Amino acid sequence: xxxxxxxxxxxxxxxxxxxxxxxxxxxxxxxxxxxxxxxxxxxxxxxxxxxxxxxxxxxxxxxxxxxxxxxxxxxxxxxxxxxxxxxxxxxxxxxxxxxxxxxxxxxxxxxxxxxxxxxxxxxxxxxxxxxxxxxxxxxxxxxxxxxxxxxxxxxxxxxxxxxxxxxxxxxxxxxxxxxxxxxxxxxxxxxxxxxxxxxxxxxxxxxxxxxxxxxxxxxxxxxxxxxxxxxxxxxxxxxxxxxxxxxxxxxxxxxxxxxxxxxxxxxxxxxxxxxxxxxxxxxxxxxxxxxxxxxxxxxxxxxxxxxxxxxxxxxxxxxxxxxxxxxxxxxxxxxxxxxxxxxxxxxxxxxxxxxxxxxxx
Amino acid sequence: xxxxxxxxxxxxxxxxxxxxxxxxxxxxxxxxxxxxxxxxxxxxxxxxxxxxxxxxxxxxxxxxxxxxxxxxxxxxxxxxxxxxxxxxxxxxxxxxxxxxxxxxxxxxxxxxxxxxxxxxxxxxxxxxxxxxxxxxxxxxxxxxxxxxxxxxxxxxxxxxxxxxxxxxxxxxxxxxxxxxxxxxxxxxxxxxxxxxxxxxxxxxxxxxxxxxxxxxxxxxxxxxxxxxxxxxxxxxxxxxxxxxxxxxxxxxxxxxxxxxxxxxxxxxxxxxxxxxxxxxxxxxxxxxxxxxxxxxxxxxxxxxxxxxxxxxxxxxxxxxxxxxxxxxxxxxxxxxxxxxxxxxxxxxxxxxxxxxxxxxx
DNA sequence: CGATAGACTGCAAACGATTGCAGAAACGCT
DNA sequence: AGCGTTTCTGCAATCGTTTGCAGTCTATCG
Numbered sequence: 001x002x003x004x005x006x007x008x009x010x011x012x013x014x015x016x017x018x019x020x021x022x023x024x025x026x027x028x029x030x031x032x033x034x035x036x037x038x039x040x041x042x043x044x045x046x047x048x049x050x051x052x053x054x055x056x057x058x059x060x061x062x063x064x065x066x067x068x069x070x071x072x073x074x075x076x077x078x079x080x081x082x083x084x085x086x087x088x089x090x091x092x093x094x095x096x097x098x099x100x101x102x103x104x105x106x107x108x109x110x111x112x113x114x115x116x117x118x119x120x121x122x123x124x125x126x127x128x129x130x131x132x133x134x135x136x137x138x139x140x141x142x143x144x145x146x147x148x149x150x151x152x153x154x155x156x157x158x159x160x161x162x163x164x165x166x167x168x169x170x171x172x173x174x175x176x177x178x179x180x181x182x183x184x185x186x187x188x189x190x191x192x193x194x195x196x197x198x199x200x201x202x203x204x205x206x207x208x209x210x211x212x213x214x215x216x217x218x219x220x221x222x223x224x225x226x227x228x229x230x231x232x233x234x235x236x237x238x239x240x241x242x243x244x245x246x247x248x249x250x251x252x253x254x255x256x257x258x259x260x261x262x263x264x265x266x267x268x269x270x271x272x273x274x275x276x277x278x279x280x281x282x283x284x285x286x287x288x289x290x291x292x293x294x295x296x297x298x299x300x301x302x303x304x305x306x307x308x309x310x311x312x313x314x315x316x317x318x319x320x321x322x323x324x325x326x327x328x329x330x331x332x333x334x335x336x337x338x339x340x341x342x343x344x345x346x347x348x349x350x351x352x353x354x355x356x357x358x359x360x361x
Numbered sequence: 362x363x364x365x366x367x368x369x370x371x372x373x374x375x376x377x378x379x380x381x382x383x384x385x386x387x388x389x390x391x392x393x394x395x396x397x398x399x400x401x402x403x404x405x406x407x408x409x410x411x412x413x414x415x416x417x418x419x420x421x422x423x424x425x426x427x428x429x430x431x432x433x434x435x436x437x438x439x440x441x442x443x444x445x446x447x448x449x450x451x452x453x454x455x456x457x458x459x460x461x462x463x464x465x466x467x468x469x470x471x472x473x474x475x476x477x478x479x480x481x482x483x484x485x486x487x488x489x490x491x492x493x494x495x496x497x498x499x500x501x502x503x504x505x506x507x508x509x510x511x512x513x514x515x516x517x518x519x520x521x522x523x524x525x526x527x528x529x530x531x532x533x534x535x536x537x538x539x540x541x542x543x544x545x546x547x548x549x550x551x552x553x554x555x556x557x558x559x560x561x562x563x564x565x566x567x568x569x570x571x572x573x574x575x576x577x578x579x580x581x582x583x584x585x586x587x588x589x590x591x592x593x594x595x596x597x598x599x600x601x602x603x604x605x606x607x608x609x610x611x612x613x614x615x616x617x618x619x620x621x622x623x624x625x626x627x628x629x630x631x632x633x634x635x636x637x638x639x640x641x642x643x644x645x646x647x648x649x650x651x652x653x654x655x656x657x658x659x660x661x662x663x664x665x666x667x668x669x670x671x672x673x674x675x676x677x678x679x680x681x682x683x684x685x686x687x688x689x690x691x692x693x694x695x696x697x698x699x700x701x702x703x704x705x706x707x708x709x710x711x712x713x714x715x716x717x718x719x720x721x722x
Numbered sequence: 723c724g725a726t727a728g729a730c731t732g733c734a735a736a737c738g739a740t741t742g743c744a745g746a747a748a749c750g751c752t
Numbered sequence: 753a754g755c756g757t758t759t760c761t762g763c764a765a766t767c768g769t770t771t772g773c774a775g776t777c778t779a780t781c782g
Contacts (some may be wrong), residue, residue, distance in 0.1 A: 003497070004738060015762045020740060027696075030760060047475050052413045052738030055767045060412065062476075070437040072635060079431055083458050092472055096458035097430060111453055114408050165455050250641040255492060257643035268587070277638060280582060280611040282618035365768055376732045381770060413768030416737045721740060 003046045008029045012040050013065070023048070050295070055118060063091045064112045066122040068100040072246060075123070078144070081296035082121060089304070091118065102127035113139055119291040119303045124148040126188060140306035145188045147319070154306070156299045156320045158290040160190045163324030164197025164244055167270050167288040170326055171240045172205045175335035176268060180231040180238035182224060184245040184251065191216060194244040194272065213238055224251025232259065232267075239335045240268035244288075249275070264333035270355045281350045284329035291322045298322060364405045373401045378450035384409070415477060424452045424664070425473045427483040431463040436484075439505070441483060442657035450665070452479065463488035474500055476707045479598035480664045484670060485509040487549060505660045508550045508680070515667070516699075517660040517681045519651040522553050524574045524685030525558025525605055528631050528649040531687055532601045535565045537629060538698035541592040541599035542575045543585065543613065545606040552577060555605040555633065558564070574599055585612025595621065605649075635688070645690035652683045655672040659683060671682035 014033065022029045022037035023046075029037075029167040034078065045196035054060045065082050067075040082092045098105040102125045109128065112120065113135055119139045125131060129150020132141065136153055143155040164183075171179050182197050184191035195216060202209055214232060224243070228251060231238055243249050249271050256263055263269050263283055271278065272285045278285040299322055370380035375394065383390045383398035384407075390398075415421045426443050428436040440693055445455045455478065459466040464487045470489065474496055481502045485493060490511020493502065494524055504516040504541070525544075532540050542559050545552035554578065563570055575597060576581065576588040589612060592599055603608050610632050617624055624630050624644055632639070632648045637648040 016724080017741075017763080018761055020738095021761090024740080026741095028760075033760085047471070049416075049477055049733080049738055051412055053422065053740075054412045054769090055410075055769090056740045056768080070440055071434075073432075076431040076437075077408055080458060087468075090457070092476065093457070094453070096454075097441060110408070114411055115453065116410070116412055152408050183389050198475045219746075250638055256641070275638075277636075280615045282615070298540075367768075377769080378733080379731055382731090385770080387771095389730075410768055413737090414770075416739085416768080417735080417770045456757075591763095640743085 004049070007211050008037065008041050008044055008046050011044060016235075020191040051271050052240070055131050058116060059118050060116045061091050061118045062092040062094050062115060063119040064096055064117045064121070066096045066105065066112070066120065067106060068098055068123055068125075070097060071230045074145075074246075074273050074290060074295075077292045078296040082300055083291055085297070087285070087319075098125065100125055107132055109135060119307050121299050121303055124151075128149075129335075140303055141307070142299050142303045144295060145190065151188075152317060152318060154302055154320075156295055156302060156322065157189070158295060159321040159324050160193035161200070161283075161288070162321075163272065163290060164194040164242075165286045166324060166326050167242055167244070168198045168201035170286075170328075171242060171268060171270060171332065172201060172207070172330060174240070174268065176238075176240040177207055177335075178210070178213060178238040178240075180235060180241040182219065182227050182231075182241065182243045182245050182248045183216045185218050191245075194302070198211050198244070201211065201224045219245045219248040219251075221247065221250035224248025225255050226251070228252040228255040230252070231263070237265075240270065240332065242270045242272075244272040246271075246273045246275075249285075262339045263331050268335065270332055270334040279329060283331045285331045286329045289325050289326060289328050294322045295361065342343075363410075364407045365410070366407070369398065369402050369405055369407050371660050372405060372634045373398050381551075382404050383461060389650075391488050403446040406644055419477060420479050421477045422452050422644075423455050423476060424477045424480040425457055425478045425482070427457045427459050427466065427469060427473075427481065429486075430486055433634075434602040434650060435506075435607075435634050435656075438494060438653045439660075442654055442662055446658065446661045461487065462485055467492055470496060476655075480668050482664055484662050487511075501664055503660050503664045503667070505656060506551065510550075513679060514681060515681075517656055517664055517683065518550070519656060520682040521554035521651070522532065522558040522561070523682075524649045524651060525555040526562045527601075527685060527687050527721060528564070528605070529559045529562035529634065531689075532603060532629060532693065533562060535566070535601070535629065535693060537599075537601040538568055538630050538696075539571070539574060539597060539599040539601075541602040543580065543588050543592075543602065543604045543609045544575070546579050552606075559603065559605070578580040578604045580612075582608065582611035582615070585609025587612070589613040589616040593622070601630075601631065601634075601693065603631045605633040607632075607634045610646075625692050629693040629696065631693055640690060644692045646692045647690045648688050650686050650688050652685060655683045686695055 005016055006017050009016045012019065014037070018029060018033065018215050019037055022034045023041055050061055063086050065079060068078065069096060070076060079095055086093045094112065096108050096112070098108055098284065105125050106128050109131060117139060120139055121144050123145050124143050126148050129148045132148055132153060133151045135141065136151070141153055145158060147155045147157060167180060181195070183194050186192055187196065195214070199209055213231065215230070217223065224247065225264060228241065229247065232255065241252060243252050252269070256267060257305060261267050269285060271285055274291050275285050279289060366377055366380050370377045373380065375398070378392060379394065380398055384397045384402055411422055419589050426440060431437060440456055447454045453474065457469050457473070457482050457533065459469055464488050472493060478500060481500055482505050483502060484506050485504050487507060487509050490509045493509055493514060494512045495682065496502065502514055504514050506519060508516045508518060516686070527541060542556070544555050547553055547556070556575070560570055574592065576591070585608065588609065589602070592602060594614065602613060604613050617628060622628050630646065632646055634651050635648050639648060663681065
């Protein structure tokens with residue numbers, strides 16, 4: 001079917017080995033034959049067969065990126081970054097979707113190493129630590145965004161404690177005292193860390209933590225909505241909500257729209273991680289940016305380093321943190337302490353707030 | 362490193378060939394040895410090396426999906442569908458991002474066939490027809506969403522003419538006569554077809570086409586915004602806009618927000634292709650759904666068919682169409698013909714519209 | 723009891739590359 | 753001229769499978 005090394009060798013009247021050496025540029029052939037072979041190979045349209053090569057060398061020039069899904073905007077940009085970087089180096093990216101499901105992750109991992117991938121960047125579910133650890137003996141692995149506590153794999157993390165702290169502090173500085181938090185599962189690194197950042201900011205400001213304001217769990221838009229309702233139905237509802245879990249944002253937004261709660265006038269809203277439409281939304285939504293682009297780049301750097309270092313690319317560093325930063329848009333606003341809560345909700349009786357509402361659309 | 366067939370054979374005291382036959386289940390081995398080998402293989406944790414197998418058989422169990430990007434929600438769901446389907450059949454999906462760039466597409470294509478992929482589903486740029494055609498001799502290929510006119514490849518398309526027709530007709534039925542259209546590049550199938558559907562619906566309704574209402578091109582949110590402005594600045598602005606180009610939506614939405622144009626009261630808005638947040642947005646955005654899920658499934662069906670049929674899976678059909686459907690949400694509204702346009706814009710003077718505006722947030 | 727079909731099994735050659743080893747050629751040096 | 757180096761080339765083994773062919777064994781039948 002396609003032209004093989006043998007064909008090239010025959011056409012050039014040399015042995016296959018010579019052809020191989022000439023084309024891989026080992027410098028073990030004379031300048032003349034080298035050039036001749038390169039020319040002939042090009043004329044014949046020879047393309048080395050990576051499968052055959054891989055069998056011999058044990059390498060595939062394939063690097064896998066295993067993420068949970070593609071709906072998450074962060075994963076999208078990470079995928080694009082990784083793809084671009086790898087491609088420039090002659091690797092092909094294998095993008096896999098694990099669905100945040102341990103079983104699926106496990107399956108995918110085994111097929112990937114079966115395919116003798118040269119490297120792996122993975123957003124671990126956290127439930128396959130032993131397997132990951134075992135695989136890391138065969139393949140350089142870098143964890144991204146989440147840590148798997150059962151392993152000592154090199155991990156590139158967003159600085160979630162700092163990000164959550166930053167976000168919370170921002171709200172506090174705006175005068176908010178009751179800040180609702182919607183945050184991810186507490187058995188994930190990011191879930192725990194974001195909560196801790198939130199708590200720290202409160203403590204520093206001398207605000208006592210109120211657990212009725214905190215919702216942690218595995219969110220989808222729908223459950224995000226229920227939590228938002230719970231928060232808003234509180235006797236003393238929060239004046240700001242920090243949605244530190246990406247998936248919940250849509251639900252929260254819907255509830256506020258349903259109830260005609262004007263953002264930021266009636267409620268300040270701050271989200272974690274960017275989405276392409278956040279800055280187009282009215283009001284444009286302020287966020288804590290986890291630096292997806294930087295994270296991906298760093299992960300690639302580390303992976304390449306390990307791949308070069310052939311097994312002992314261990315520099316002693318286990319964990320890299322990429323700083324988060326606050327991006328202020330229009331969804332957070334100075335909080336004017338209201339009259340001390342009496343009975344019932346005072347919202348609908350406030351002409352000011354409703355006027356503000358009609359100014360916004 | 363990992364356990365090979367040879368190891369299994371040795372442990373079972375049979376030849377490698379027998380081991381191979383037993384494990385691949387060719388039925389050429391005795392029941393007893395077959396079972397014994399399966400057991401031993403499992404005990405040893407044997408996993409066949411797809412590279413070696415691929416070298417011999419010429420197959421890789423890899424199927425590639427080449428799309429433009431991952432920000433497009435349709436591509437996301439397609440990727441997830443394809444991944445799920447293939448995985449169930451023991452294939453690994455290779456997801457590649459071509460960026461709608463012919464050069465990049467071309468490069469990716471060659472590395473893919475180098476890797477001896479078993480099949481390819483591609484959203485073609487349309488600029489690499491000859492290459493695709495050539496490759497299709499080696500690999501089963503199915504085009505998705507776009508057709509490459511330079512080839513006669515089997516193609517799974519959304520029914521864009523129908524979808525655009527459906528959408529436009531819907532707006533007409535609501536009483537709209539001046540309907541702005543923002544549509545994709547006219548050198549792509551979908552761009553042309555959507556325009557034609559729009560035109561047909563107008564013609565059927567006896568509305569004369571007004572080219573100042575039509576904007577075609579390669580859009581990003583920003584250019585989408587400029588077009589929206591142009592439309593709204595027209596002496597007689599449209600009462601509805603059909604955003605038949607996915608990328609432009611955000612821009613249009615921003616302009617309407619900026620100008621306090623209430624949707625659907627001041628302007629009806631209909632979009633093509635769904636986005637996860639459309640139904641959470643207030644007002645929820647009505648769309649023409651191109652059936653991404655069905656498209657992906659059909660593409661996989663066709664590809665598998667071709668892969669089975671070993672080269673002549675050609676059933677004579679060249680083109681499959683997946684029906685589009687209208688999903689009505691809240692962004693379109695009955696149009697009450699306004700008083701004939703006088704001088705200036707009457708919008709700000711209408712108390713009704715501003716009241717409506719303040720009801721919405 | 724011997725022939726023969728049938729059911730299994732093993733040998734060895736592929737697949738397309740890479741690579742250690744050794745031979746050949748060319749060259750310089752004494 | 754003879755010899756040691758250096759430089760290049762080819763042979764052949766190898767990676768882990770699959771598979772055509774031929775051989776072995778058993779069982780069955782005449």
